[in-house]
Amino acid sequence: MEKLKYERPIINKINLGIPNKFGTKPKFEPITQIDGVPVQILAEKFGSPVMVISEKKIKETYKEAKRAFTTRYPKVQFAWSYKTNYLDAVCRIFHKMGSWAEVVSGFEYDKALSNGMPGNQIIFNGPDKSLKDLEKAVINKSYIHIDHFDELYDLIEIAEKLDEKPKVAIRINMNTGIYPIWDKFGFNLENGDAWNAINKIMISGKLDLVGLHTHIGTFINTVEPYGVATTKLMDLVIRINEKFHTLIKYIDLGGGFASTNTLRGSYLQGSDTCPSFDAYAEAITNSIINSGMDIENLPMLILESGRALIDEAGSIVGSVIANKRLADGRRSMIIDVGVNILFTAFWYDHLINPGQSFSYNSEETTIYGPLCMNIDCIRPNMQFPVLKKGDLIVISKIGAYNMTQWMQFITMRPNVVLIDLQGQTHVIRQNETLETITSLELIPDYLKS
Numbered sequence: 001m002e003k004l005k006y007e008r009p010i011i012n013k014i015n016l017g018i019p020n021k022f023g024t025k026p027k028f029e030p031i032t033q034i035d036g037v038p039v040q041i042l043a044e045k046f047g048s049p050v051m052v053i054s055e056k057k058i059k060e061t062y063k064e065a066k067r068a069f070t071t072r073y074p075k076v077q078f079a080w081s082y083k084t085n086y087l088d089a090v091c092r093i094f095h096k097m098g099s100w101a102e103v104v105s106g107f108e109y110d111k112a113l114s115n116g117m118p119g120n121q122i123i124f125n126g127p128d129k130s131l132k133d134l135e136k137a138v139i140n141k142s143y144i145h146i147d148h149f150d151e152l153y154d155l156i157e158i159a160e161k162l163d164e165k166p167k168v169a170i171r172i173n174m175n176t177g178i179y180p181i182w183d184k185f186g187f188n189l190e191n192g193d194a195w196n197a198i199n200k201i202m203i204s205g206k207l208d209l210v211g212l213h214t215h216i217g218t219f220i221n222t223v224e225p226y227g228v229a230t231t232k233l234m235d236l237v238i239r240i241n242e243k244f245h246t247l248i249k250y251i252d253l254g255g256g257f258a259s260t261n262t263l264r265g266s267y268l269q270g271s272d273t274c275p276s277f278d279a280y281a282e283a284i285t286n287s288i289i290n291s292g293m294d295i296e297n298l299p300m301l302i303l304e305s306g307r308a309l310i311d312e313a314g315s316i317v318g319s320v321i322a323n324k325r326l327a328d329g330r331r332s333m334i335i336d337v338g339v340n341i342l343f344t345a346f347w348y349d350h351l352i353n354p355g356q357s358f359s360y361n362s363e364e365t366t367i368y369g370p371l372c373m374n375i376d377c378i379r380p381n382m383q384f385p386v387l388k389k390g391d392l393i394v395i396s397k398i399g400a401y402n403m404t405q406w407m408q409f410i411t412m413r414p415n416v417v418l419i420d421l422q423g424q425t426h427v428i429r430q431n432e433t434l435e436t437i438t439s440l441e442l443i444p445d446y447l448k449s
């Protein structure tokens with residue numbers, strides 16, 4: 001008699017909480033609506049996937065951030081970080097609430113102008129500003145944050161040529177106790193470059209040094225480094241005043257506040273570890289008011305917070321394409337949201353919920369996107385209820401960086417819909433079509449026939 005073939009058992013972990021009389025408590029709540037608009041309707045009307053932005057959430061978050069700072073320090077100005085989400089409708093919501101624009105390229109600069117920003121409410125950051133960009137910014141009286149010595153010399157030349165005195169700040173990188181130090185940008189403080197740049201500017205007499213800027217990193221989920229950075233900037237403000245009798249008008253602490261997303265590999269949920277705006281504000285404003293600067297000469301505080309202000313306002317409604325078993329028996333689910341439009345899936349464990357009621361059974365699941373690429377994995381491993389083909393899913397907190405870093409690859413970029421305060425929906429970026437993509441392509445004559 002032939003021996004029976006060994007078959008590897010498939011063991012599925014059943015996650016039992018404390019059962020009540022209905023059985024175990026599901027770990028998930030279905031998300032069936034966003035700001036009162038049923039997700040079913042969103043998918044039917046605008047297609048699946050569709051990106052959704054809540055104006056209500058943007059406003060709530062912004063007001064909370066502003067309150068945290070302005071109740072601790074009177075002179076505060078927010079500047080919206082364009083690269084975090086530069087859809088015009090989103091930028092305009094921030095501008096209407098009083099945010100300036102913070103841009104890092106000529107393209108973003110022009111976008112800010114076309115959104116109605118006056119030049120003197122645009123902060124121009126970044127290492128790559130062309131001579132043309134710089135001239136335009138000088139003429140418009142924007143705040144130019146100098147990144148390196150080559151740019152400093154260019155600006156001095158432009159100032160002479162245009163007979164203008166450009167308003168400048170320098171970007172400074174420094175040791176604030178976090179690792180790695182973001183020393184790609186700006187002048188290093190500890191090696192003397194920052195002080196050297198300040199001296200060069202002051203001695204040239206050609207530039208109006210109005211500010212000091214730093215952006216210590218992104219997703220910084222402790223507040224102490226901001227306190228350290230602020231103290232170091234304030235020390236420079238005092239030193240500049242002592243040596244040159246010049247008052248620095250603002251210090252700009254950049255962005256980098258964490259959002260409540262969960263970083264891949266972290267043990268605790270992001271919503272448990274993300275410092276509050278109050279905590280960031282406390283660290284920063286304490287360092288200003290406890291510095292040696294006299295009260296009447298304290299600088300304005302500029303904040304360029306991006307992800308912390310927009311992440312929670314964005315969601316994607318998508319749907320299940322298929323379910324299958326992987327070679328090791330694990331369940332996998334393919335959804336119509338890939339890493340091409342959800343770039344942040346590379347570093348966040350995104351919050352995913354079913355978009356309708358679902359069975360209580362849940363199982364360890366790998367959630368893949370639709371792309372023909374192995375790296376297209378949205379969640380490598382997550383306890384998830386069993387959904388059917390066509391069921392909806394909602395991915396939350398995706399408002400930051402996805403609508404700027406997304407790429408057209410295999411599939412096209414979807415509609416982006418804004419839900420306004422009245423619960424009305426507005427398409428704020430249309431889905432791409434074949435025409436969108438081929439309209440930029442040219443076919444050489446010899447390939448035409």
Ligand SMILES: *Cc1c(COP(=O)(O)O)cnc(C)c1O
Nearest residue numbers: 081215218255256304305306307
């Ligand atoms: C990217 C960036 C920001 C915004 O950063 P977040 O992490 O989104 O808050 C602000 N300032 C500068 C200079 C930046 O490069």
